[in-house]
Amino acid sequence: MVSFLRFLINGISLGSVYAIIALGYTMVYGIAKMLNFAHGDVIMVGAYIAFCAMQYLGLPPLVAVLAAMVFCTVLGMVIEGLAYRPLRQATKLAVLITAIGVSYLLQNTALLIWSSNPKVFPSVFNIGTIRLFDGNLVISSETILTIVANIVIMIALTLFTGRTKMGKAMRAVSEDRGAAELMGINVNRTISLTFAIGSALAAIAGVLLCSAYPTLQPTTGSMPGIKAFTAAVFGGIGSIPGAMIGGLLLGIIEILGKAYISTELGDALVFAVLIVVLLFKPAGLLGKPMREKV
């Protein structure tokens, strides 16, 4: 029982990281109607920036996270502006191929700068542990921080898209780009803002991920990126609460699957669940089925 609880909490924690990454996929998909496959690699860049800020510049962890967020925000906007914006009228396939290209570019640039030797990410947020059930259940502060961060981000994004002028403009662009333009909304700027937010979240996810799994290398973002993308599809791509639920479920399924079924099959299980969900709910758990425009 206690071990089940431990796996569950670990699952929620890992799922929280997936959820934060999935938000980037889902927001960009909802607003720019594209799959930004380079998103996973922005996570890796964020983790490296935070790592360098702490290790080489000796900055305190919180400042390092902020630096990583600022760097990734700019990086996200630059990627959007240089690689994707010129393709606004191009086919989906052209955009997808470009995104894969950007992904390789980021990984290989990281390889050049930081080499393939894994860096050991410092356990910066380890400020203590909570022990329950006579010390049988140990919860690290990183785990709690990750879960709290996810909740705070969720609330902030919900308020942003529900209450602010720019947040509502984002929803308008995601529904009907042309109509949004007719309202006076600058679509390019809105898409750029979406990439900025998604990339800042990726930086946070990168630090949280590396705090829990401290091996940092240029490919660090790939697998979590793919899983978070799966989580976004699982929850219903384009839906913010969908990303949250998809991420959490995926994290829990992965950890429980690895613990009780098979360590090797844990990842496969994740994708098997995705396939089953999509068979019954093609738009994902919270996705809206495509409707014909009248």
Next chain:
Amino acid sequence: MSETRAKSLLKVDDIHVYYGSIHAIKGISFEVNEGEIVTLIGANGAGKSTTLNTVSGLLRPRSGLISFEGKSIVGIGASKVVGLGMALCPEGRRVFQQMTVRENLEMGGFSRPGEEIPQSLENVFTRFPRLKEREKQVAGTLSGGEQQMLAMGRALMSKPKLLMLDEPSMGLAPILVEQIFDIIKELHASGTTILLVEQNAQMALSVADRAYVLGTGKITISGPAEAVLADDRVRAAYLGG
């Protein structure tokens, strides 16, 4: 209607618009003066929507001039055009289905300073009391007539000098069509200049000052609305004989 209020608001001069290699608008010129209702009528596929979308900046003409209050607006983009005082209520309404009535209206006022919004909302709700009742309802669940009112209210939120309406009566029951046209008359009476595109040529010509008839990308007939209404070719083609 005979008095000469000749102050030109919108001037379109020999525009050509293409969709890829399809030459949809083949040199159209027209003008809308301050205080007028001008209507653009024509068969399906004649290019009426293309014309309005080009004027509003959603499409870019390959050649030709478009000026609003004497300034060229070609190529500045739709999001800037609305700020100059020209709003398009597009074909098919295109309200934001997943946003509430109030949010849709707020988006309509996006180009205006925030402190103006409460008053503008009040004005729209006075004109469309039905929208006030449904303020918090998601737009996708409104009836067709309500959605049309929302689309018009949303366009009015930007306080346009020129309101362009693309088939506001489309798909509505006759009684609602009457209502929409009453609203158009009211808006006109309160000083808004209107450029109206309609399938319902009879209704459009009965409220308009002047009319242009569009036939596959070109203006074929133009003149005062009564004259166009009396034209045999128009009667034969658009008014059922």
